[in-house]
Amino acid sequence: MTVFLEHLTLFYDQMISFFEVALKFAPKFLPAVGLTLQLSVFSIFLGTIFGLLVMLLKLTRLKILEKITDIYISIVRGTPLLLQLYFIFYGLPMLGLKFSGFTSACIGLAFHSGAYISEIFRGALNAVHPGQVEAGKAIGMNRLQIFYYITLPQAVKQAIPALGNQFIIAVKDSSLASVITITETMLIARQFVAATYDPFPILFVAGCYYYLIITLLSFALKIVERRLSVNER
Amino acid sequence: MNDKIVLEIKNLHKHFGDLEVLKGIDLEVYEGEVISIIGGSGSGKSTMLRCINGLEKRNKGEIIFEGENVKHGQKGFIKLRERIGMVFQHFYLFPHKKIIENITLGPRVVQNISKAEATEQALKLLKKVGLEDKAKVYPAMLSGGQKQRVAIARALAMKPDIMLFDEPTSALDPELVGEVLQVIQQLAKEGMTMLIVTHEMGFAREVSDRVIFVNEGQIAEMGTPEEIFENPKDENLKRFIQSIY
Numbered sequence: 001m002t003v004f005l006e007h008l009t010l011f012y013d014q015m016i017s018f019f020e021v022a023l024k025f026a027p028k029f030l031p032a033v034g035l036t037l038q039l040s041v042f043s044i045f046l047g048t049i050f051g052l053l054v055m056l057l058k059l060t061r062l063k064i065l066e067k068i069t070d071i072y073i074s075i076v077r078g079t080p081l082l083l084q085l086y087f088i089f090y091g092l093p094m095l096g097l098k099f100s101g102f103t104s105a106c107i108g109l110a111f112h113s114g115a116y117i118s119e120i121f122r123g124a125l126n127a128v129h130p131g132q133v134e135a136g137k138a139i140g141m142n143r144l145q146i147f148y149y150i151t152l153p154q155a156v157k158q159a160i161p162a163l164g165n166q167f168i169i170a171v172k173d174s175s176l177a178s179v180i181t182i183t184e185t186m187l188i189a190r191q192f193v194a195a196t197y198d199p200f201p202i203l204f205v206a207g208c209y210y211y212l213i214i215t216l217l218s219f220a221l222k223i224v225e226r227r228l229s230v231n232e233r
Numbered sequence: 234m235n236d237k238i239v240l241e242i243k244n245l246h247k248h249f250g251d252l253e254v255l256k257g258i259d260l261e262v263y264e265g266e267v268i269s270i271i272g273g274s275g276s277g278k279s280t281m282l283r284c285i286n287g288l289e290k291r292n293k294g295e296i297i298f299e300g301e302n303v304k305h306g307q308k309g310f311i312k313l314r315e316r317i318g319m320v321f322q323h324f325y326l327f328p329h330k331k332i333i334e335n336i337t338l339g340p341r342v343v344q345n346i347s348k349a350e351a352t353e354q355a356l357k358l359l360k361k362v363g364l365e366d367k368a369k370v371y372p373a374m375l376s377g378g379q380k381q382r383v384a385i386a387r388a389l390a391m392k393p394d395i396m397l398f399d400e401p402t403s404a405l406d407p408e409l410v411g412e413v414l415q416v417i418q419q420l421a422k423e424g425m426t427m428l429i430v431t432h433e434m435g436f437a438r439e440v441s442d443r444v445i446f447v448n449e450g451q452i453a454e455m456g457t458p459e460e461i462f463e464n465p466k467d468e469n470l471k472r473f474i475q476s477i478y
Contacts, residue, residue, distance in 0.1 A: 134288055134386075135325035139339035139391055140315035149342060152331045229330050231371035 021201040024190055026208075032188035033209045039102075039174035039184060039214070044089075044167050045107035050114025055121040059147075069118070082176055083155035084108050084163045089180040105177035113170045120166060124159035125151060164221035170215050185209055237264040239395055240285065240300060246293035247280055254280045256450035257294070262395070268358035271461075272447035273473060278430045281447065282397050285428070286317040297395065311435050315343060318388030322400040323325040324380040326372040326387070332359070333368040344391070351390075358386040362416050378409030382416055389420075396420065398429040413448045414440075434477055438462055446470045 054072065057065045076084070088111075089104040097109065128151045136146035178187035189206035193199045239260040247255040254277045262268060269277045276279040283289040285296055290305045298317065303310050327335050336355035346354075359365045362382035364375075372380055381401055388396060398417065402410040413437050421427065421440050431437050436445055437458065444461040446454040446469075454467040465471045 045379075063446060073355065129319060129325070131323055131325040132327065135327070137288060138286060138317075138319035139387065140311060140343040141339070142311050145342050149328055149338060154327075157329065196283075231331075231373060 005019060006115055013022070018201045019062040021196065021198050025202055026205050028192070028208060029188060031183060032183055032185045033213075035102075035182060036174050036186075036209070037103055037213065038175055039109060039182070040167075040171040042106040043113055043170045043174060046106065046111030047166075047170060048163075050110055051119075051121055054114060054118035054124070055097050058122060059125075072117065073115045081108070081112050081173055082179065084112060085131025085176055085180050086205060101181045102176075104180055105182050106172075109173060109177070112173065113166060116166050116169075117163065118228075120159050121155065121160045123162070124155040127158050128154045128183030148172050152217070160221065160225050160228060164218070164225075167217060167221070171214055171217065172210065237386055238262065239264050241297040241427075242281075242285070242294070243297070244294040245263055245281065245284060245291055245296065247277075247284055247289060248301050254450055255284070255291075258447075258450075260445070260452065260455075262426060262428065266431070266442045267421045267425075267427045268443045268445060269441040269458075270428060270430045270445045270447055271432070271434065271473070272453075273436060276447045276448040282319075282399050282428060282430055284472070285397060286314050286319055288319075289302075289303050301398075315339075315391050316394045318391060318393035318396040320384050320388055320396065320398045320401050322403050324372075324377070324384045324390075324404075326380055326383055328372050329478045331369055331371055332375070332383055333363070335372065335383060336390045337393050338390050345449060347451065351381055355386070358389055359383075361389075361404045362386050363412070363442065372411060375406045376409060378392070381405065381413045383419075384434070385413075385416055385422050395426040395428070398427065399430070446473065448473075 040218065054069045059067050060066075084110040085105065088099065088108045089101065092098070092104075132150050132154065133146055136150045141149070174184060175186035177184055179186075183191075184205050189202055192202045196202065238261050240260075242258055242260040245255050245258040246253075258277075258281055258461075260268075264314065270281065272278045280289055284291045287305050287310060295302055298313060301309075301313070303313050324330075327338065330338060333352060333355050337348070337351040340354065341348060342350040356368060359368055362385060364379055364382055364386075367375060367379065367383070372383070385396075385401075399435060401417065402413050405413065410433065410445060414433065417429065418428070418436075418440050429437070429441075439458075441458050443455060444458050445452055446461060446465075448465065448467070448469045454461065454465065454470050461470070462474060465474055
């Protein structure tokens with residue numbers, strides 16, 4: 001009985017100290033969370049533009065452009081993001097291309113998600129029924145008009161769920177920027193852990209921040225998805 | 234119907250790889266004429282229709298529309314399609330656009346007609362096909378027969394000189410076929426020139442000026458509905474008609 005009580009008290013004390021540390025460090029995370037948000041926004045925004053651009057290059061059906069985009073996509077898919085970030089930050093300066101840590105991280109993350117996003121767009125465009133294009137042709141529309149008024153809007157709608165997934169991955173991938181000296185959520189967590197030797201509450205807080213960001217993002221995506229699906233009701 | 238030729242098809246050939254689908258089709262279509270195209274599946278009747286407005290690129294032969302012989306890929310080719318209305322078996326309405334927008338899209342984008350004018354015209358067309366109350370809904374809300382009537386209105390909005398129907402009722406439940414045929418019949422009465430690929434023999438018989446029987450990529454027999462249905466000469470046509478009745 002006494003052993004049990006002892007354990008209970010110990011657990012209680014640990015809980016108290018857990019919350020003390022967690023609450024003490026939570027606000028200290030804010031600047032780093034801000035950086036995570038910035039990295040995520042850049043990565044998603046630039047990545048989407050990258051992805052659209054790559055998809056448009058593919059649509060031109062010019063062999064050389066197609067080849068270039070294929071190589072780009074296969075490089076991104078064939079190597080780890082961690083290595084890509086290292087390469088941009090430590091490797092490229094050897095060639096005289098020197099970027100700040102933050103710029104390197106943005107370029108790396110956008111370059112990475114852009115490849116996946118372009119594939120998502122391509123898949124979504126292919127998923128639009130060919131009859132839609134024929135219907136557009138039959139009323140005299142040209143290729144550009146068909147793309148803008150008919151295929152693109154339907155493809156965007158198709159792409160939203162997969163795109164949302166990719167955005168979420170982009171948020172989490174931003175944690176890898178910690179290895180190239182960006183003091184975002186993950187790196188600050190590591191630093192706090194090193195200072196306190198108390199990893200549990202600190203990693204817990206870091207996890208909470210990520211979870212919060214992604215939950216909000218998912219919520220926003222759900223709203224967009226619902227807006228776009230009005231024509232199915 | 235008068236003796237002005239709207240569409241002339243000369244020696245039309247089309248193959249997909251090694252498969253020869255059309256082996257020399259010749260046809261003249263007069264203004265106001267309604268022609269039904271019948272034949273077994275795979276006979277090439279749909280391909281023939283699709284070659285006329287260039288959804289399929291022909292391999293050989295000429296298609297002369299209102300005196301113009303425009304080839305695939307040539308300037309003006311796309312313009313030609315405005316004057317050739319097409320209705321598909323599976324409707325292909327634009328699912329992300331409301332019914333009214335489905336109809337106004339072509340006139341607005343292709344013909345640069347103002348929104349107000351295009352809308353007014355679209356409402357008239359919707360009334361004509363009996364769907365004026367559906368202007369503000371999305372295609373997903375409609376039955377197959379209603380969708381097909383909207384598709385007809387969409388094609389008519391471009392003010393075409395000829396209408397091509399590619400099995401307009403084949404994807405419909407039997408009880409919905411009638412409403413679509415009624416609309417087509419109305420168009421026939423108004424003097425619209427039409428080519429209709431169909432399996433509705435009763436309808437073909439009633440509405441057509443001429444009926445064409447296509448077999449293995451060629452026009453095997455052509456004549457008035459009476460000639461084709463009462464007194465067929467081609468052996469394949471005889472068999473085809475027997476298989477249906």
